[in-house]
Amino acid sequence: MAPLLRTEDVHKRYGKEEVLRGVSMCLEPGETKVIIGPSGTGKSTLLRCINRLTEPDRGRIWLEEQEVTARKASINRLRADIGFVFQDFNLFTHLTSLENVRLGPLRVRRLGRPQANRTALEALAQVGLSDKTKSYPAELSGGQQQRVAIARALAMHPKLILFDEPTSALDPELIGEVLEVMVRLAKSGMTMLVVSHEMGFARSVADEIIFMEHGVIVEQGPPSRMFKAPTQARTGEFLRKISELYGEAD
Amino acid sequence: MPVFWQGMLVNLQLLLGLLSIGLAIGILVAIIEVYAPRPLAAVASGYEWFFRGIPEIVLLFLFYFGLTRAGWAVSPFMAAVLALGARSSAYQSQIFRGALSSIPAGQMMAARSLGMGRVAAIGRIILPQALRLSIPPWSNEFSAVLKDTTLAYSIGVVDVLRQARYMSVRTPAVSLTAFIVVALMFLVLTYAGNWMLGLLEARVRVPGLEGRARREMRFSWSRMWRRVRWRRF
Numbered sequence: 001m002a003p004l005l006r007t008e009d010v011h012k013r014y015g016k017e018e019v020l021r022g023v024s025m026c027l028e029p030g031e032t033k034v035i036i037g038p039s040g041t042g043k044s045t046l047l048r049c050i051n052r053l054t055e056p057d058r059g060r061i062w063l064e065e066q067e068v069t070a071r072k073a074s075i076n077r078l079r080a081d082i083g084f085v086f087q088d089f090n091l092f093t094h095l096t097s098l099e100n101v102r103l104g105p106l107r108v109r110r111l112g113r114p115q116a117n118r119t120a121l122e123a124l125a126q127v128g129l130s131d132k133t134k135s136y137p138a139e140l141s142g143g144q145q146q147r148v149a150i151a152r153a154l155a156m157h158p159k160l161i162l163f164d165e166p167t168s169a170l171d172p173e174l175i176g177e178v179l180e181v182m183v184r185l186a187k188s189g190m191t192m193l194v195v196s197h198e199m200g201f202a203r204s205v206a207d208e209i210i211f212m213e214h215g216v217i218v219e220q221g222p223p224s225r226m227f228k229a230p231t232q233a234r235t236g237e238f239l240r241k242i243s244e245l246y247g248e249a250d
Numbered sequence: 251m252p253v254f255w256q257g258m259l260v261n262l263q264l265l266l267g268l269l270s271i272g273l274a275i276g277i278l279v280a281i282i283e284v285y286a287p288r289p290l291a292a293v294a295s296g297y298e299w300f301f302r303g304i305p306e307i308v309l310l311f312l313f314y315f316g317l318t319r320a321g322w323a324v325s326p327f328m329a330a331v332l333a334l335g336a337r338s339s340a341y342q343s344q345i346f347r348g349a350l351s352s353i354p355a356g357q358m359m360a361a362r363s364l365g366m367g368r369v370a371a372i373g374r375i376i377l378p379q380a381l382r383l384s385i386p387p388w389s390n391e392f393s394a395v396l397k398d399t400t401l402a403y404s405i406g407v408v409d410v411l412r413q414a415r416y417m418s419v420r421t422p423a424v425s426l427t428a429f430i431v432v433a434l435m436f437l438v439l440t441y442a443g444n445w446m447l448g449l450l451e452a453r454v455r456v457p458g459l460e461g462r463a464r465r466e467m468r469f470s471w472s473r474m475w476r477r478v479r480w481r482r483f
Contacts (some may be wrong), residue, residue, distance in 0.1 A: 149360075151365070
């Protein structure tokens, strides 16, 4: 069976700076992979290239059999199948939670209003926010906003969801509720590609950890091996540093 | 008195016409300036520069005589609507451009990530937010163009100002009174218009998207009273 997502030699440069220097990876259905690495090494750029919010300069990307990077790809249809959760939520400010979550099913999937409503309510229930359907983003905490954003992605019934540092903009006490939702999702079989520094999350749910630096994948493997016996010196160094920082020393 | 109402009705028709033109073209020009590729955006900027750079009264003459010369037997009223509408669209496009560019880029990105097209994203996500933010500065423009309708006088539109002028010519004794009446009518209309825009703003207000405080622009008896008392002591 073909992998759900495959990238091949993806390159991206901004001006003089080469942010991605040939990234190849794949993701099987139901897998969760966590991308870690120092800031500025192209992790977020890679995610954005996958649904072409950023156009890669070179390389190819496939979602199942369809090539995302093909010139004639119907990018909007492909994006509808790829959920994206942003670091700073990006909920639509003028819409309530329900309207935020319902927009995709209603306007992109073109389900009827009753069905779009049902889908949206289900998604909000999945993130535990059934009681906040009428709240506007500004009336919600950061954690709640991010959960609505996850519901917005879920309501599209995507084939995979990309998470771009979903907890980095949150106060420490709000991170837990978001991670909890993500853990549940991963365990329910959602395919997820997550850029995150949450080592606890990576350790407990990731099928594989991908360590990136300077625009390339340095090493990847299951968390048990990556944490215990990384083959690359840099990986070990980075993991030690981040574990100290986040109090996850082992 | 009825002649004043008759005249003011013409001003209000002018206002309605020029505001509709100004709104439609203003939004379009703003969207082009912010979202269209550069050559097109440059054309829109040129349009804005052109109509903001010429005195309104000159524009009125240019439109009236220019359109007539071009072979369109345009009525003074129509020429006034077009000239003032074009001018207002340039100013309004500035308002909307500012509002559009103040919407964070993440809003567009989130919409696109759901699979929405650019046009749909602008229509459903960006514009509804930008328009809300535009109401306070737009009321400013409203107040300005309401009074500018009297400039149509200059190309022969029989508006409230011309009616007052007729009256003062016929009965010189009431000249001042006639113009005072005109002034009062505009004061009332400006107040009423801004009051209604205030209602609209409150009606569509969404937490997190409040426009700048508009209080400074509005007249308030209580604030006036506070100021008066302050002066007295």
